[in-house]
Amino acid sequence: MKPSRFHLTRKKLNMKQILFSLVLAGGVTFAAQAQSEQYNDAMKQQVGLLDSSNTYNAGGMQQLANTFERIAQAEQTQWLPYYYAAYCRVNEAYMTKDKGKIDELADMALVNAEKAQALKGKDADINCILSMILSARIGVDPMTRGMKYGPESAAVLEEAKKMDPENPRVYMLQGQALLYTPEAFGGSKTKAKEMFEVALTKFAAAKPASSIVPQWGEAYTKMLIEQIK
Structure with missing residues (x-):
């Protein structure tokens, strides 16, 4: 018994749907790869600037933090942009000559560090940033804050050492x-x-x-x- 024209047409439609699905899936994969490459290229460029003498100052750290935060907004499933934004903000807090800005910058660093931790989970390098944030706050008034934030910073580092000796x-x-x-x-x-x-x-x-x-x-x-x- 020969297949009816209806069955032949239906088979053709099914094949077209399968081919369309494969093409669509391939397009999504290609787009994801392109996006991943773009992300990696952007991160490599910015991470490469972290140790530059031109950027290792309060102004340079601020610019890098702004860039990492923009990358983080575009790549909201990636923890590293938030991590590096926190690293730059806390270094800016250490470098600023205005003690009145230290807590504000430390707060900005903490927000980014917590976002990184929410994506990554417990991590020794994130703990290092959290410890740096606590230490930075001491700079506002070492005599009164040292006894509070010093031990807290040390405890966070000890936790980091247990996570990754x-x-x-x-x-x-x-x-x-x-x-x-x-x-x-x-x-x-x-x-x-x-x-x-x-x-x-x-x-x-x-x-x-x-x-x-x-x-x-x-x-x-x-x-x-x-x-x-």
């Missing part, structure tokens, strides 16, 4: 805290140098998953060791 930035920040804390309150240049040397060993052994994941800190660690000498 091989993260060099944890040891760098712990060394920095020892270096800038008065000896009467537990600071020590000798212990700071030891911590910096551990950090450099961890930096040398690190194998980043990509060029845009957190890698900052090695050059700064070397600078702090020279400062002790």
Whole structure:
């Protein structure tokens, strides 16, 4: 029995629907790949500027933070733009000469860090930023704030170390805290140098998953060791 014209037509329609679905799926995949490449290119460019002497100042950090925030708004499922925006905002807080702006900048950094954490989950590098934010707040009034934010910052770093014992930035920040804390309150240049040397060993052994994941800190660690000498 020959298939009716209706069945032949229906088969043709089904084939067209399948082909259309395949073409559509291919188009979506291509578009996603193009978007991913655009995102990676934009991130590589901005991350590459983080250690530049031209941007390592309050104004430069502000511009980079603004750019990372724009990338984050365009790529709302990616945690790294929020992370780097937080990193730049907290560095701007450290670098500003206006103490009245420190808390505002720290708050902006915290918002971005929390958004990064909501996407990524608990993460040692995000904890490093959270610790830096707490330490930055001390700068508003070290005599009254040091006793509150110092221990909180240290506790966040200890949590980071438990999450990722091989993260060099944890040891760098712990060394920095020892270096800038008065000896009467537990600071020590000798212990700071030891911590910096551990950090450099961890930096040398690190194998980043990509060029845009957190890698900052090695050059700064070397600078702090020279400062002790």
